[in-house]
Amino acid sequence: ELVAGDAILCARADGTLFYDTVSFLSLSTHDVVSPFLRVTVEGNATWSAALTLTPTHHVSIGVRCCENVVQARALRRGMVIWVAPSSRVGVAAVPRRIATIEEVRAVGLHNPLMTHGGYPVVDGVVTSSNCPHALGRSSAWAPILGATCALTGTCAHLGRFVTNVECIKMRLEYAVFGQHWAQCGWHSMPPKCPSHRDYLDGTERPRAAS
Numbered sequence: 001e002l003v004a005g006d007a008i009l010c011a012r013a014d015g016t017l018f019y020d021t022v023s024f025l026s027l028s029t030h031d032v033v034s035p036f037l038r039v040t041v042e043g044n045a046t047w048s049a050a051l052t053l054t055p056t057h058h059v060s061i062g063v064r065c066c067e068n069v070v071q072a073r074a075l076r077r078g079m080v081i082w083v084a085p086s087s088r089v090g091v092a093a094v095p096r097r098i099a100t101i102e103e104v105r106a107v108g109l110h111n112p113l114m115t116h117g118g119y120p121v122v123d124g125v126v127t128s129s130n131c132p133h134a135l136g137r138s139s140a141w142a143p144i145l146g147a148t149c150a151l152t153g154t155c156a157h158l159g160r161f162v163t164n165v166e167c168i169k170m171r172l173e174y175a176v177f178g179q180h181w182a183q184c185g186w187h188s189m190p191p192k193c194p195s196h197r198d199y200l201d202g203t204e205r206p207r208a209a210s
Helices: 132-152 155-177
Strands: 007-011 017-021 027-041 051-053 058-061 068-071 080-083 094-111 119-122 125-128 180-182 185-187
Touching: 027 080, 051 125, 058 080, 058 125, 132 155, 155 180
Parallel strands: none
Antiparallel strands: 007 017, 007 119, 027 051, 027 094, 058 068, 080 094, 080 125, 119 125, 180 185
């Protein structure tokens, strides 16, 4: 259960842990049953029994955190992901190999975009709301927009404006290049713009997903 402004444990781009704040552009849709993946690591080194996330959510992989992220559907047994050994600030995330992956169904969709570009630690695992370069860009403008809309009470409207801009960008890319950029890659299918997003604008704490 998150609300804009909450401080949660995250990893920096170099893998060190710190607390970042949830931005107003974070997404949270409740009461939606969707397919998920449940991932465990060798040695049960995470805070919970398993990490549960959607197939399109991003996870940091590889020999260094957090240079490379992939969607969860690309994960395979034996691949290296990164976990937080504790919740202490300054501690570095450590690599662990994936032990198991299984498909499950669960309720609720959440994607926290952090104000200062942090990689959210979920169930002890370093995840990501977007590609590293996109997080770097958002960390430059999210603090300014967040502070401004919080003072004026316009965060929900601004969030939907950002969605419209993203949609226009994808449609222009597709019209000009025959493909559009989304989810860290180019796609040749016509873009699907979201009709509605549930932003955490800080005005109402959402119901917890079960």
